[in-house]
Amino acid sequence: MYKKIMVIAIIAVAICLFIFKPNKKTEEVNAEQTLTNRIIVIDPGHGGLDNGANVGKVREDQLNLKISLALKEELESRGATVYLTRDDDNDLTHRDYNYSKQDDMYLRVRKIDSYNADLFISIHLNASTVSSTWGSQVFYYGKSDTAKELATDIHDAMKPITGTRKKIESANFYVLRCTKTKGVLVECGFLTNGNEKGQLASSKYHKKLAVAISDGIETNLSKVPPVTPEPTEPVEPLS
Numbered sequence: 001m002y003k004k005i006m007v008i009a010i011i012a013v014a015i016c017l018f019i020f021k022p023n024k025k026t027e028e029v030n031a032e033q034t035l036t037n038r039i040i041v042i043d044p045g046h047g048g049l050d051n052g053a054n055v056g057k058v059r060e061d062q063l064n065l066k067i068s069l070a071l072k073e074e075l076e077s078r079g080a081t082v083y084l085t086r087d088d089d090n091d092l093t094h095r096d097y098n099y100s101k102q103d104d105m106y107l108r109v110r111k112i113d114s115y116n117a118d119l120f121i122s123i124h125l126n127a128s129t130v131s132s133t134w135g136s137q138v139f140y141y142g143k144s145d146t147a148k149e150l151a152t153d154i155h156d157a158m159k160p161i162t163g164t165r166k167k168i169e170s171a172n173f174y175v176l177r178c179t180k181t182k183g184v185l186v187e188c189g190f191l192t193n194g195n196e197k198g199q200l201a202s203s204k205y206h207k208k209l210a211v212a213i214s215d216g217i218e219t220n221l222s223k224v225p226p227v228t229p230e231p232t233e234p235v236e237p238l239s
């Protein structure tokens, strides 16, 4: 009899646990989907014949793409729709001869604006003639208050990861000046600094940067209603 009561009690406890167990999966999904209905464009700097900053065998354009892909994955896991201006080693002209920075940048700007996105992030790595120079830095176009706010939010989220002592700065970069979409350019660190170069080449660090930048984007977009989606126009490479 005692045994029977014990068995019934155990079954009853098990049923209670089953019924009252919080649905962890649903909670996790809801917690992650904070960027649903948001469109974000990531622009991995350089590509093709333009390698950006080269230090030894480490190439900026390749690392920019790796960081951008990690950022895309992180943003998509939070529900965002993400587009890349390039997802391979080509620049936007897709030409392996006669590189034209002007053509590449023109196409980049058109492509970024074609998605009618909430915002865009251009990913770069920095270089200096002084090897002790280090630190991530976020740039915005000086005439845009909304871009300045985005730069602040991303800077604040990156600071605990990169430890940077640099401040956000306004810049007249073509990609920031000529786009209609709100955006910033993130220099994730200096390839010419031995310590940062090691970090910037590591996929674990790419993931950390991706999470930090996504946190900054989330903070920023929580203050802004989503843009109304419009039909997109594909941008073809120049022939």
Ligand SMILES: [Zn+2]
Binding pocket: 045, 046, 052, 053, 060, 124, 125
């Ligand atoms: Zn660059």
